[in-house]
Amino acid sequence: MVAKSSTEEPALVILDPPRSVFRRKRFLLPFGVSAGIALVGAVALFASGVIALPFQGITIVRAMMASKVEFFSDNEVRRILMANGVQVHLTDSGGSQEIPRTEEAAAFDFVMPSGQLTARQIHDKVGGTPFYPFTTPLVIAAFRDYAEALDRQDVADPQPGEDKLYYTLKMPEFVGLTLDGTTWKDLSEDGLTNANRIIAQSPDPCRAYSGAAYLALVAFAANGRNVPTAADAKAVGARIKPLFEVEGQFGAGIGRTFFGPDGRTFAPVGVIYEHQYLAYQIRTKERTGSVDPDRVLLYPDAHHHAEPWLIAFSEAGEKVGRLLQENTDLQRRALELGFRLGRAGSASVGTVLTERGIDVPDPGAGDTEAFLPKSEDLTTMIAEVGRCPGGVPL
C-alpha cells in the first residue's frame, strides 16, 4: 500500500494567549464563593477559640472507661475540654468490672468506672486521686406497653406527670414474677405477644457495673428487703440464680441500642442508667418538639445511685477531674446529658427538664448505697450466680 501524499502546505494559526486560569469566570465565581465561605468559617472558628488551639498546645489525655464513654464522646463535652486544652483519647473497657482486671489501669491518665463499688476497689488497689463529678440512678427502661402490663398487675405504679414517662417498680413483686416463670404474654391477654419470661435484661454482672448493681437490687428484693450479709449471701445468690439464667448469655448494655428503631428487639425491658434515658428524651424533645412517649423508665423501689468516680493517675488526669468537678460549662452539659451532680454541685437535672417542659422523675429518697451489700458479699453472690470465666470481679 502506498501512502497518500498531501500537496497542501500546513497552515499556521496564531492564537491569542489564553487568560490565566485564575482569571477565568468559570473559575473565579465558584472559587470566590467557596473561598468566601471558608474565610467566614475560619473567622467563626477563631471566634470560638478552636482554630487557635494548634497554637495553644493540647494535652492528650488517655482514659479508660465503660458506659461513661458516652459522656466523653459528646461533641459539646469535647469542645469544652478542647477549649481548655484537653483532648481525651478513650479506651472502652467493655464493662467497668474489666478495669480493675486490666494490668495497666494506672498507666492511663485516668479511669472512670461506672459506679462506686468498682471505683473504691480500684482506688484501694492502685491508688490515684478520685473526683466525684456526678451520679445517676440505676433504672429499668421499658417500652410503654410492657410498663402498662406491669401497672395492670400492680407491680408498677405510674408517677405523676403529663406524659407518664416514669413508673415506680415494686421489686419484690417483679422478681417474684420471674421466679414464678411468668411470661410477658401471660401478663396481658390483650396485647403483649412476647412469650419470653419476664426479666429486665441486664448486662453481665461479671463484666458490667450495672449488671452487678442490678444483681444486688434483685438480691435485696428476694431477701425480704434485707441486705444480704456474709451469713446468707451464698443462699440468696442460689435463690436468685434462676432469674439470671433466663437470659442465657448476657447481652451488651442497652444504653444505646434501646433507643434505636430496633430497640424492642434488643430488649423491651432492660437495665440502664437514668442519664441515658434523660439524655435521649432531652435530645428527642429538642429535635422533634415532643418527648418519645413509647419509651418509659421504671425506678426500682429499692434503688441505687451509681457514682462514677474519675480516678486520676497523672497531672493531666487530675486536670480533667478538676474540670469536670468545677467547670460550669461542663456541669451544665452533664445536666443536659441527664446526669445528677451529686457532690459536685447543687444545680439539678430537674431544672433542666422543667425548662424544656419534660416531666421530672422521682427516683425515690435515700442514701446512694442504701441497698448494696458489702463488696465481698456481692462478690459471693456473683460467684454463686456464676459464669464469670474471667474470675469474679470486685
Added chain:
Amino acid sequence: MRAGLAALSVAALVLAGCTSGTPEPVTLTVLASSELADLAPVLADLRRDTGVELKLDRRGTVRASDELAAGVDHDLAWLATNRYLRLKSADLPLSTSTMLSPLVLGVKQGQADALRGASWADVAGRAAAGELRFGMADPRVSGSGMAALIGVATAAAGTGAALRAEDVTCDKLQGFLTGRVFGADGAAEVVDEYVKRQDEVDAVVTYESTVLSLNASGQLREPLEVVYPRDGIVLSDYPLMLLKPDKRAVYDRVVQWLRTPSAQRSIMERTHRRPVDPQVERTDGLREPIGTALYFPGTQQVVDTLLAAYDRAGRSGRVVFVLDHSTSMAGARIAGLREAFATLSRAGGFDRFRLGETVVLVRFAGTVLEERSVVIGSAADLEGLATALTTAELAETGTAIWSALDHAYRVVGEGTVVLMTDGENNAGMSADEFLAAWPAPPARTYAIRFGEADPVELDRVARATGGRVVDATTGSLLEAVKEIRGCR
C-alpha cells in the same frame, strides 16, 4: 485580586492545619464473616478517606469463632456476632457494633402469604410436610445456619428462657430440617446456591441483608419476600474486634469512620444492613419492626447438642405407636387419640409427622388387631395418617399390653416405640414374661397412660429401655405425645 488570593491561601493553609492531613496508608488483616464480601465498595471508600486498607479473610462465623478462640494471627476480626466467641472464650477483645441484620427466611412470593407473621413452629410444620423447601448454610460453619437452629430449638422448647442443655434432650429439629434441600459454607455461599437452584426450592434461610441484596441483584426469576419469625429473632450486630492491641490507633480510625452517618448510610444502601446509628434515616425495606428476640443460650454445650441433632437430619426415622383399642377407650379417650393423630399429621408444628418418617400403627385389645405401616412420602400420606384411626373399631377382648409391645419390638427396627393405654393388662403375656423375653429391649419405649393403666408396671418397662411414662390422665393426649416427640 492577587492580595485577595493570598489571603485566601493563608486561610486555606490555616484550615488545613486543623486536620491531621492524609494519614499514613496502612493495611490490616481481618478475619471476617463470609457474607462481608459485599462490603468491597465500602472498604474502598474507607481506604480513600482514612488510608486504611482492610484485607478480609472470610469464612463462616461459627468456624471463625472457633479459630479465634484457638488463636489467630489477624489484626482484627469482623464477625456477624461475637456471641459464639463468648461461649468459648473468657476474654472478649475490644468490640464495636457496626451494623445490624436479623436472620430471616427469604420466601418466594407465591409461598409467602402462608408464612406472613409466622412463628418458628409454623415454619417447622410446613417444612416437615414438604410444603416449604429451603436452602440453609451449614451450622457447623456458618452463623446464619446456627442462628436458625437456635431459633427453632428455643421456640420448640417453649420455656420462654434461653435454651439449656436439658431442654434439648429430645430432638425437635427434625421437622424443620426435613425442609432443608441444600446447604453451603456460609451466608454468602448459600445465596449463590439459591440462585442456581431457585426453581427447586421455595426459600432460603439467611440474613435480611442478603435477601434484600439478592432481590436487587436481578438474578431471581421470582422475588423473595422477607419473613421474620416473630417469636425468635436472632439479630447480628457485626462487631469489629481488635485482636492486636498495638493496632489500636488504626482500629479507632476505622471504627470512627464506620460510625459516621455517611458511612452508615453507604453500608445501608450498598449492603442492605441496618445502621447502628439511630439518626440515620432508613430506607423503606429496613423500617420493618423485626419482633421479639430470643434469649441466647449461655453454654457451648447447647450449641454442641444442636449440632449433633443437625448431623442426624435426613435419617429416615421410624416410630411404632402401640394403641389400646379395647372398649374402655370408648368416648373421649378414643376421640382424643384420633384428634392427636389428625393434629400431628396436619398441623403439629415442631412435632408434625414428617416426610421420610415411617409411622407404624399397632392397634390392640386382647390381641393385636391390626398393624399398619405408613412411609410418609407426600402430603397424601400425611392425610391418610390423619384419618387412619377414624373408623378403627374397638374390641371387647381384653387388654394385652405386653403381647402388643412384644409384637412392636419385632417390627421396630431402629425406631422408637410409643405405647398408649388406659387399662391394666388382663390378656396375653405378663409384664414379667415380657421382661424375661426381652432382657435387652431393642428400642427405647415411651408409655402414655390414661385412666386406669398401671403406672408402676409401665414405668418399670419404660425405664428398662431408657424411656419413661408420660401421664395424660390430667392433660391432653396431644400434649403428652408432643412431650416425647423427637425423643429417641
